[in-house]
Amino acid sequence: MEIKYISPRQVYEKLTMEKCIGLMKGVFMAFAQDKAQNRLRSVLPVDSGKLMGIMPSLLEDRGAVGAKLITVFHENYKKGLPSHQGVVAVFSTEDGSLKGLCDGSAITAVRTGAVSAVATDILADRQASSLCLMGGGVQADMHLRRMKAVRDIKSVTVWCPTMEESRAFIERNEKNYPDITFTPCREGRQAAENADIICTVTASHTPVLLGDWVKKGAHINAVGACAAKDRELDSACVAASRFFCDSFNSCRAESGDYLIPLSEGVIGDDHVVCDMARLVSGKCKGRQTAEDITVFEALGLAAEDLACAHWLLEN
Numbered sequence: 112m113e114i115k116y117i118s119p120r121q122v123y124e125k126l127t128m129e130k131c132i133g134l135m136k137g138v139f140m141a142f143a144q145d146k147a148q149n150r151l152r153s154v155l156p157v158d159s160g161k162l163m164g165i166m167p168s169l170l171e172d173r174g175a176v177g178a179k180l181i182t183v184f185h186e187n188y189k190k191g192l193p194s195h196q197g198v199v200a201v202f203s204t205e206d207g208s209l210k211g212l213c214d215g216s217a218i219t220a221v222r223t224g225a226v227s228a229v230a231t232d233i234l235a236d237r238q239a240s241s242l243c244l245m246g247g248g249v250q251a252d253m254h255l256r257r258m259k260a261v262r263d264i265k266s267v268t269v270w271c272p273t274m275e276e277s278r279a280f281i282e283r284n285e286k287n288y289p290d291i292t293f294t295p296c297r298e299g300r301q302a303a304e305n306a307d308i309i310c311t312v313t314a315s316h317t318p319v320l321l322g323d324w325v326k327k328g329a330h331i332n333a334v335g336a337c338a339a340k341d342r343e344l345d346s347a348c349v350a351a352s353r354f355f356c357d358s359f360n361s362c363r364a365e366s367g368d369y370l371i372p373l374s375e376g377v378i379g380d381d382h383v384v385c386d387m388a389r390l391v392s393g394k395c396k397g398r399q400t401a402e403d404i405t406v407f408e409a410l411g412l413a414a415e416d417l418a419c420a421h422w423l424l425e426n
């Protein structure tokens with residue numbers, strides 16, 4: 112049997128930003144209509160900082176069922192390799208046949224920023240123009256592009272563990288955005304304190320963003336921490352926010368940003384306002400006042416990967 116395979120290059124070429132944002136909205140609408148199912152990722156630790164994840168899901172309206180198989184090796188950037196590597200396998204719900212495989216590294220890279228763009232477009236102030244990126248890896252690149260697509264970003268502050276990395280990020284990206292002013296920051300506070308939108312896209316296990324630093328009215332995409340013991344936001348930041356997530360089930364199982372302040376008694380179990388299905392379908396209100404600090408907690412859903420892979424294999 113010959114297996115159809117979509118390479119990283121094909122993913123980046125075909126899965127344009129507009130296309131992917133549209134696909135992600137479609138996934139959340141499918142959840143709102145009970146036409147999608149998602150299972151929590153099953154995680155097998157390989158070694159310190161290394162894991163293997165399996166993420167199954169079903170998209171009934173597309174006749175697709177499948178799973179992403181992905182390794183996450185956080186130290187890979189030191190070798191010039193992506194932290195996430197794998198495949199998304201798509202099967203037919205009609206006869207169970209394998210429709211094909213798509214590169215999982217590229218799909219993860221592209222869809223994660225697209226989901227944040229959907230959340231930001233709903234939650235962030237319409238006039239938001241300053242962006243803070245905490246982290247300077249693949250997702251920082253993607254989030255810069257995606258935030259620029261949904262808001263007129265004029266200035267970007269960048270905080271990474273080293274100034275060298277912040278400067279390398281800026282050098283890599285600034286030629287594509289001549290109308291944006293980029294500033295590398297030695298301290299997280301300096302990067303975050305005047306930002307309208309903050310994206311935390313680090314592999315940190317402990318908070319990189321403190322509530323004290325966040326101005327009223329800001330929107331935060333918390334993307335990097337995807338395990339119950341890990342977090343990027345401190346408890347004060349979460350407590351001060353109107354808090355949204357991609358999926359309730361994922362949030363309750365995988366979100367240290369939510370579970371740690373919950374265990375401390377700083378927030379209650381009603382702190383999550385709603386998930387993306389309710390937000391995208393308009394069943395729940397996002398920002399209520401100009402002063403609200405909104406957080407979108409992204410754990411990453413198998414259905415997002417499957418929707419991208421299914422579309423790539425069909426088109």
Ligand SMILES: NC(=O)c1ccc[n+]([C@@H]2O[C@H](COP(=O)([O-])OP(=O)(O)OC[C@H]3O[C@@H](n4cnc5c(N)ncnc54)[C@H](O)[C@@H]3O)[C@@H](O)[C@H]2O)c1
Pocket residue numbers: 183185188193194195219220223246247248249250251271272276312313314315316319334335336337409410411412
């Ligand atoms: N929520 C989702 O759907 C989703 C999807 C993809 C990736 N992620 C997560 O987002 C994070 C970034 O992914 P990426 O692909 O950009 O990875 P990457 O390896 O390209 O970049 C990682 C970044 O985190 C920084 N970092 C590493 N350790 C740190 C620490 N202790 N404190 C502060 N910063 C630290 C690195 O310097 C680098 O800037 C990872 O944790 C990844 O698992 C989440």
